[in-house]
Amino acid sequence: MFHHFYQAHFLIKRGGLVTKGRVSIVAERCKSCGFCIEFCPSHVLAFSSAFNAKGYHVPHVVHPEKCSGCDLCGMYCPDFAIYGKKNADGGKK
Amino acid sequence: MSTDLNTDLLNNDLLNTDLPDDDLVNPVEPFLRTDRMPHIWCPGCGIGTTVNCFARALIESKIDLQSLALVSGIGCTGRVAGYVALDSFHTTHGRAIPFATGLKLANPKLNVVVYSGDGDLSAIGGNHLIHAARRNIDLKVICVNNLIYAMTGGQTAPTTPDHATTSTNPYGTFEPSFNLPHLVEAAGAVYVARWTTFHVRQLARAIGEAFQKKGFSFIEVISPCPTLYQRRNKLGDSLDTMKYYKAKSKVKNGAPTSEVGLTISGEIIVGKFVDRERPDYQSMMRAQYVDSLGDRFVEPMEAEVCS
Numbered sequence: 001m002f003h004h005f006y007q008a009h010f011l012i013k014r015g016g017l018v019t020k021g022r023v024s025i026v027a028e029r030c031k032s033c034g035f036c037i038e039f040c041p042s043h044v045l046a047f048s049s050a051f052n053a054k055g056y057h058v059p060h061v062v063h064p065e066k067c068s069g070c071d072l073c074g075m076y077c078p079d080f081a082i083y084g085k086k087n088a089d090g091g092k093k
Numbered sequence: 094m095s096t097d098l099n100t101d102l103l104n105n106d107l108l109n110t111d112l113p114d115d116d117l118v119n120p121v122e123p124f125l126r127t128d129r130m131p132h133i134w135c136p137g138c139g140i141g142t143t144v145n146c147f148a149r150a151l152i153e154s155k156i157d158l159q160s161l162a163l164v165s166g167i168g169c170t171g172r173v174a175g176y177v178a179l180d181s182f183h184t185t186h187g188r189a190i191p192f193a194t195g196l197k198l199a200n201p202k203l204n205v206v207v208y209s210g211d212g213d214l215s216a217i218g219g220n221h222l223i224h225a226a227r228r229n230i231d232l233k234v235i236c237v238n239n240l241i242y243a244m245t246g247g248q249t250a251p252t253t254p255d256h257a258t259t260s261t262n263p264y265g266t267f268e269p270s271f272n273l274p275h276l277v278e279a280a281g282a283v284y285v286a287r288w289t290t291f292h293v294r295q296l297a298r299a300i301g302e303a304f305q306k307k308g309f310s311f312i313e314v315i316s317p318c319p320t321l322y323q324r325r326n327k328l329g330d331s332l333d334t335m336k337y338y339k340a341k342s343k344v345k346n347g348a349p350t351s352e353v354g355l356t357i358s359g360e361i362i363v364g365k366f367v368d369r370e371r372p373d374y375q376s377m378m379r380a381q382y383v384d385s386l387g388d389r390f391v392e393p394m395e396a397e398v399c400s
Contacts, residue, residue, distance in 0.1 A: 026119070031136035034332045039291075056136070074119065075149065075293040078141025079131060083119040 021069015021086045029081035032056035036073035042066040121148040137331025139290035139316030150300035163206045164193040166213035170237040173208045187217030211238040211252040226280035226309045228374045233303045239318035247321030254357045275350040283308035285367035289315040291338035308373045
């Protein structure tokens with residue numbers, strides 16, 4: 001199964017930002033319940049206008065610089081489609 | 094900085110990664126049979142969230158997965174046994190606790206988890222539930238309570254609150270419902286907690302605490318069923334339900350369980366209600382036999398653990 005990993009990390013690399021954490025989304029598993037978007041403490045996510053193969057709108061990262069890598073999105077996601085990770089350097093550089 | 098997935102999908106350099114491999118794996122992935130994903134649970138169903146909390150509790154409590162067995166019954170929650178990459182068994186309807194009791198008696202070193210729904214545990218398996226609590230068999234019972242029989246089409250369950258509309262009570266339920274924490278406390282459970290799918294961190298901690306307890310531990314998780322319960326009762330979708338859990342749940346640790354009954358749109362009392370010590374079934378059995386048989390008592394042979 002093809003997993004599309006969409007990572008804030010790449011945006012950060014392009015933008016030259018260093019953050020505390022990053023979030024990864026497996027778009028093909030998402031069923032668009034919206035839990036991660038609603039309960040993200042730093043409001044990193046929003047619904048994308050794109051559909052995945054099953055026709056659900058997948059969340060995408062709108063504020064990668066705010067992600068703390070707390071993994072609350074990963075705990076809420078009923079479809080195991082999203083998770084947060086703390087960056088190894090903890091956002092310090 | 095903000096982008097849209099539409100443009101990101103076209104932008105191939107986003108897919109090239111230089112991250113270490115283990116960073117590209119969801120922390121719950123090692124606990125799942127990924128070949129069976131995506132699962133059959135509806136969009137917004139809370140069961141997946143409880144599985145997340147369970148997996149994180151396993152990571153945090155560092156339990157040896159070789160010593161863990163998961164048993165589930167029939168129903169939406171019963172599918173958990175098929176989705177976790179642990180030693181698991183999907184039993185017949187209501188018989189998760191008897192099967193788990195057998196596992197525990199045959200191999201007392203096993204950590205046996207019963208993961209099932211309210212209809213399976215409290216209706217057809219209701220007698221097994223109260224008698225396992227009475228005997229204080231060392232089981233960890235996780236009861237995902239979505240207030241309805243979900244898999245069979247939304248019939249009234251023993252936990253359906255008053256006046257809720259179901260497929261078998263289209264003009265409203267009139268039967269009084271079970272208050273599960275009160276039931277299992279009265280029957281003799283040593284650990285009773287209730288959380289909702291909104292309280293993910295607390296739920297993961299409660300599951301970890303239950304692994305530390307010796308005896309019958311019962312954790313009730315209130316979970317949305319957007320397809321049958323919420324839709325039929327015009328309670329919105331599962332996100333509305335999660336917001337309702339957030340707004341209307343009150344943490345009352347140690348609250349008397351007789352006062353934690355559920356209503357259709359009222360307050361949900363959550364927390365750790367009971368945490369007490371009682372000798373468990375196997376230590377009581379041993380004490381009784383040592384007492385009555387004296388020198389003739391022979392320690393049972395230990396089961397070989399296959400790894």
